[in-house]
Amino acid sequence: MRRVPLLSALVVIAAIATMIGLGVWQLQRLAWKEALIARYERAETMSSAVAWPRTAKEREGALYRHSQLRCERVVSRGASAGHNTEGETGWAQTAHCALDGGGEAEVVLGWSRDPEMRPWQGGPALGFVAPGVGDTPRLIASPPLAGLEPLARPDPRDIPNNHLAYAVQWFLFAAVAAVVYVVALRKRLAAQDPRG
Numbered sequence: 001m002r003r004v005p006l007l008s009a010l011v012v013i014a015a016i017a018t019m020i021g022l023g024v025w026q027l028q029r030l031a032w033k034e035a036l037i038a039r040y041e042r043a044e045t046m047s048s049a050v051a052w053p054r055t056a057k058e059r060e061g062a063l064y065r066h067s068q069l070r071c072e073r074v075v076s077r078g079a080s081a082g083h084n085t086e087g088e089t090g091w092a093q094t095a096h097c098a099l100d101g102g103g104e105a106e107v108v109l110g111w112s113r114d115p116e117m118r119p120w121q122g123g124p125a126l127g128f129v130a131p132g133v134g135d136t137p138r139l140i141a142s143p144p145l146a147g148l149e150p151l152a153r154p155d156p157r158d159i160p161n162n163h164l165a166y167a168v169q170w171f172l173f174a175a176v177a178a179v180v181y182v183v184a185l186r187k188r189l190a191a192q193d194p195r196g
Helices: 006-045 056-062 163-192
Strands: 049-051 066-083 089-099 104-112 123-130 138-141
Touching: 006 163, 049 056, 066 104, 066 138, 104 123
Parallel strands: 049 066, 104 138
Antiparallel strands: 066 089, 066 123, 089 104, 123 138
């Protein structure tokens, strides 16, 4: 009598169910990410300013909106790769600031062709709230500060949204696992067949 190995069948079924579940989860993440990007695109068009976000909840509602802050003291300066409004590659000059009333924030002062720091001692800064590192937002100064050129405005369409590709990948993994198991099972059952 030919027997299907129960343990291996249960393991394969559990693995395939997990992969299908991960594919469905990625489709749910796709819908969530598309709604998030649409919300950020609407925020870009709002002309009213928001207070500088100091909590995670405030940050979520402030991204891509106009805001302002007062840099009481420049804690450190830096520069990273950035693009100006014409799409040219150069340097985005930043200032890490201690804020009035406590807390800190990063201000992207503007764009330059070279990494040489332009002097800036702090003060008021106007601009757009953009995602930063981790949960910390940053202010993209507009108008630029320290005599720098304008930096390209943050664009919510730059947020990675590859959940559909991940979903397809998980569904393909599940299909391949099912096919491989069926082929292996047929070979095993054929080997057990006394007529074989």
